[in-house]
Amino acid sequence: MTILAFTHAIVVALPMISMPALLDENAHNLGLNLVQIGWIWGFGFLTSIVTVLIGGALSDRFGTKIKPMVGCFLLPINGVTTHLSRDCDT
Numbered sequence: 001m002t003i004l005a006f007t008h009a010i011v012v013a014l015p016m017i018s019m020p021a022l023l024d025e026n027a028h029n030l031g032l033n034l035v036q037i038g039w040i041w042g043f044g045f046l047t048s049i050v051t052v053l054i055g056g057a058l059s060d061r062f063g064t065k066i067k068p069m070v071g072c073f074l075l076p077i078n079g080v081t082t083h084l085s086r087d088c089d090t
Contacts, residue, residue: 003068007075016044 019041027037059067 003072007072011075011079 023037023041027033032040
């Protein structure tokens, strides 16, 4: 469980920590106000509400032995697919 928590902290939390430093510059470049930047930054948390509910229900169903294994398997897949989606030049 500790490995899963540290993996999540590095993969998910670390990029979100760096966002406040970039928000002012991005808002200026895109011509957005504070409310619009808040909507963009908060959208990731809004979508996590659905995934947390589904993940919690599945965790209750299958138990605590399977949850860390599935989490450690899915987090790298999420990172790879995110990286591949950013590299598409269409």
